[in-house]
Amino acid sequence: MNPILRDLDKLYFCSFEKGEIRAGDVVVIDTGLEKKVIHRVVSVNERGIITRGDNNYADDSWTLRSEQIAGKVMYALRGKRKWIVRGGWGGQIQSAPTIFKRKLLWRVHGILRPIYQGLVTSEKLGFISLPVKAIALQRPEGVELLLMLSGHIVGKKKTGEPWRIKPPMRLFLKESDLSEIVDRMNSLQSPRMK
Amino acid sequence: MMHECSLPTINPQVVCREEFDGWAILFDPDSGKAFGINPVAVRIWKNLDGKTKKEDILQELKSSFSEVPENIESDFVDFVRDLVEKGFAGYEV
Numbered sequence: 001m002n003p004i005l006r007d008l009d010k011l012y013f014c015s016f017e018k019g020e021i022r023a024g025d026v027v028v029i030d031t032g033l034e035k036k037v038i039h040r041v042v043s044v045n046e047r048g049i050i051t052r053g054d055n056n057y058a059d060d061s062w063t064l065r066s067e068q069i070a071g072k073v074m075y076a077l078r079g080k081r082k083w084i085v086r087g088g089w090g091g092q093i094q095s096a097p098t099i100f101k102r103k104l105l106w107r108v109h110g111i112l113r114p115i116y117q118g119l120v121t122s123e124k125l126g127f128i129s130l131p132v133k134a135i136a137l138q139r140p141e142g143v144e145l146l147l148m149l150s151g152h153i154v155g156k157k158k159t160g161e162p163w164r165i166k167p168p169m170r171l172f173l174k175e176s177d178l179s180e181i182v183d184r185m186n187s188l189q190s191p192r193m194k
Numbered sequence: 195m196m197h198e199c200s201l202p203t204i205n206p207q208v209v210c211r212e213e214f215d216g217w218a219i220l221f222d223p224d225s226g227k228a229f230g231i232n233p234v235a236v237r238i239w240k241n242l243d244g245k246t247k248k249e250d251i252l253q254e255l256k257s258s259f260s261e262v263p264e265n266i267e268s269d270f271v272d273f274v275r276d277l278v279e280k281g282f283a284g285y286e287v
Contacts, residue, residue, distance in 0.1 A: 008211040008221050035226050080214075137205055137284035139225075145287070146206065153206060185287045 001026065001038050002055045003098060004085070009078045011038065011085075013071035021049060021069060024091030028070040038073060040095055054095045057106055120170050130172050134181045145185060147178075157182070201251075202274065202283040203244030210239060220282055229282060234259055235273055242274070244286045 005011070005026075013028050021027065021044055029037040029051065039051040039060060048063035073085045086094045132154070135146045142159025155165040155173075163178055205222065212218040216233035231239065234255060241251045252270060256262045263269070277283040 007209045007223050008219060079211075134287050135203060135205065135284045136287050137281045138278055139281050144281070146284070148206065151206070181287060 001040070001053050004054060004094065005038060005073075005076055006078065009076045011073050012075040012077070013073045015071045016066065016069060019072075021066060021072075022088045024089060024095075025087035026073040026085050026091060027051065028073065029064065030068050030070045036070065040091060054098045055102060057102060116167055116171075129174060129177065130169075132173065132177065132181075134185070136185050143185065145181065147173075147181070200285070201242060201244065201246065201248055202278050202285050204239060204242045204277075204283050205281060208282050210236075212236065222280075222282060225281060227280060227282075229277075229280065238270065238273060239277075242277075242283055 011028075021041060023041050023043050025041045026038060027041055027049075029039060031037055037051075037060075039053045042050045042052050042059055044050075048065055049069065050059050050063060052059045072087060075082055076085050085091070130149055132147055132149050135148060137144045137146065139158070144159070145157040146153050147155035147157070147163070147165070149169070153166075154169040155163050157163045165173060207222060207224055209221045209223065210218050211221070216236065218231050218236045218239070220229040220231060220239070221227075222229075237255060237258065238251060241254065248267075248270070252267060255266060255270075274283065278285075
């Protein structure tokens with residue numbers, strides 16, 4: 001629900017016992033898993049409730065029943081700042097700029113993606129050597145590498161998987177630099193990380 | 195096992211939200227795990243940049259907090275190891 005809600009915001013929500021679920025409401029979804037999901041209601045119809053995160057490209061894959069909605073988010077608290085999370089029409093207006101920006105980016109990506117993919121699949125990559133560094137994190141499934149450039153994460157690699165590099169950074173990274181990072185991690189893994 | 199002379203650096207994805215009383219919550223959006231830490235641990239967290247030495251951090255803790263226990267070093271090592279094992283901190287490679 002970026003940018004309206006961020007990680008670690010405290011949310012106040014109430015159940016829908018006294019009201020109906022409307023498009024635009026920000027709701028707490030009980031997925032049945034450990035984590036609850038906070039997304040906005042896109043539409044309510046006879047098949048169920050459709051939701052989406054404001055910053056997501058597409059609606060959620062699920063169609064919810066009302067009993068899967070734990071409640072409606074009323075307020076959010078970040079530090080000392082407390083604000084009302086709008087629902088219904090107010091919520092739709094509040095989320096409109098984010099949705100518009102996301103749709104615009106999606107169209108731009110649609111135009112640029114084939115060109116980018118063409119360059120990535122060709123071997124003409126890495127024409128600049130960037131001062132990247134990597135951080136190795138211990139995860140239950142193995143070691144995860146975060147590729148950093150000037151304090152920003154530009155790529156990730158999980159054990160046994162290829163690098164996932166944020167566009168357009170793949171164009172500027174040399175394959176040999178990425179392999180070198182993996183080699184360094186493998187050589188350091190034994191003394192530092194199990 | 196921690197390397198003798200190097201400290202890890204914080205996981206840049208982790209959000210550290212400080213509360214009014216000096217305590218803080220560390221939250222890893224990747225794993226969904228959260229970790230409550232006290233003011234001493236917050237100070238350690240802020241110094242985990244992969245460059246600052248353990249001795250310097252311990253010295254800062256001793257000068258900043260009263261009644262620092264004698265076994266602060268072992269507590270420090272345990273805390274940092276815990277962070278690494280939970281994926282809240284890692285080593286630069």
